[in-house]
Amino acid sequence: MSGDVRPVRDADAAAGAQPDQGASPPRRISTAPIGEDSRLAIDIRGLIERGAMDEARERFAELVAFHQRRAVRIAYQYLRDPAEADEAVQDAFVKVFTHLTAYREAWPFEVWFTRILINGCLDRGKARSRRDRWVVSGDISSADEARASIAGGSQNPEHRLLARERRGRIAAAIDRLDGRQRTVFMLCHYGECSPRDISAMTGLKESTVRVHLFRAARKLRALLGGQP
C-alpha cells in the first residue's frame, strides 16, 4: 500500500508508526470545544491516576460504546475482513486504555483514538499482504457473507444479489484509490471525520486533505460511472 497516510504517531500510544514524509506536524485543536467523549476520557484518566482501576474500567466501557460502531466501520472498510476488523478494534481500545494517561485534552479524543485505530489497521494490512505472499487467504466466512448479503433489510433475493454486486463494485473501486486518497476518503465518509479532524489525524494540511478527498471522489465517480 504505497502512499498510505500513516496517521501521526502519538508518542505514547501508537506503536511502530512514523509520520509520513512531507507531512506537516499535526496542529493542535485547542479551540475545539471538549466533546462528551473527551470529557469521559479525561475522567477515566483521572481515575487511573488515582488508582481507581475498577471504576476506570467501568467508565471505559461507556467510551467503548461511544466509539465502537464508528471504529468498526473504519476498520472494516480498511481491512475488508470482519475478523481482522474485530481484532483491530479490540486492539485499539486496549491500547487506548493502556496509554490513557498520555492523553491530553488539547486533542479531541476521537482524533487520538482514530489515529491509534488507523495505525493498527495499517499494520494489520501490511502483515496480511506479507502473509498473502505465501498463504492463500481465505474468503470471508459463509456466516459473514450471509449477514452482508441481507444488509439493507431486503428479503428479495434479487435485491440482495444486486446489493451484493453493488457493494463489491464499490469496494473494488475504493481499493483502486491511491493510498492517501483511500485513507482520507474512508476517514471522511466512514469515519465521519471533518477535513480538519483528518488533518489532525494524518498530519496533512487541511487544504491537502480537501484536494485528496476531491480527487478520490472524482476517481470513484469515473470508476463507477457516476452511479454506484
Added chain:
Amino acid sequence: MIRRVRHLREQQIFDCYLAERSGEPLDPPMAEHLADCEPCGSRYAELTRFMDTLRIEGNAETDALFPPDRLQAQQHEIARRIEGVLRPARVISFPGRVMQRTMAATSSRTAPRWAAAAAAAGLFIGIALGASWESRGPARQTTVHEATETRASRLTAAAGTRSALTTDGAADDAFLSELEFALDRPRTRELVAFDAFTPHVREIRDIR
C-alpha cells in the same frame, strides 16, 4: 444585454458538499449561486447523492456484518482484555499443603543436621591428627636414616676385613671362617636331608 453566467467548478461544488457535511457554513456567494443556478444545483445534488450512496452502502454492509450481539461480544472481549492491564504485579503464594509439607521436611532434617556436624568435626580432627603426624615425620626419618647408616658401616667394616685377609694371604683362614659362619646359621630342617646327600667342601678337601 445577456449576462454570462460562470458556473461553479467541480472542486467548488465538492467544497460545498464537504462544508455541508461537516456542518460548516457555506461560502455565501457559492451558496447563493447554488440556489440560483439550476445546472450547478443539479450537479451538486448528483454529487451529494453519489457520495451519500457510497457511505450508506458501506455502512449498511458493515452494520450487517457487526450486528448488536457481535458488538456486545466485542465489548465483553475488550473488558476482559483490559482486566489485567495496569494491574500491579502480585506475588503468587504457594498452596498451603505444599507449604506445610515443606515445613515438616525442614523439622525432620534436624537430626541429619547434627550428624552432618559430627561428621564435619570428625573430619576436622582427622585432618588435624594427620597434620601433627606429618610434622613428626622428619624425626622418624632421621632414626631410620641412622639405622641404615649403622648397617652400611658394619658391612663396610666386614668388607674391609675381608679385603685385609685377602691382601694378607690368609685366604684359607678367611674361607674357613666364612664356612663356619655359614654353618653356624640356623639350619632349616627341611633342607637337612638335602644337605646330607650333598658333598661338603670339607670332605672334598679331605679327599684331596
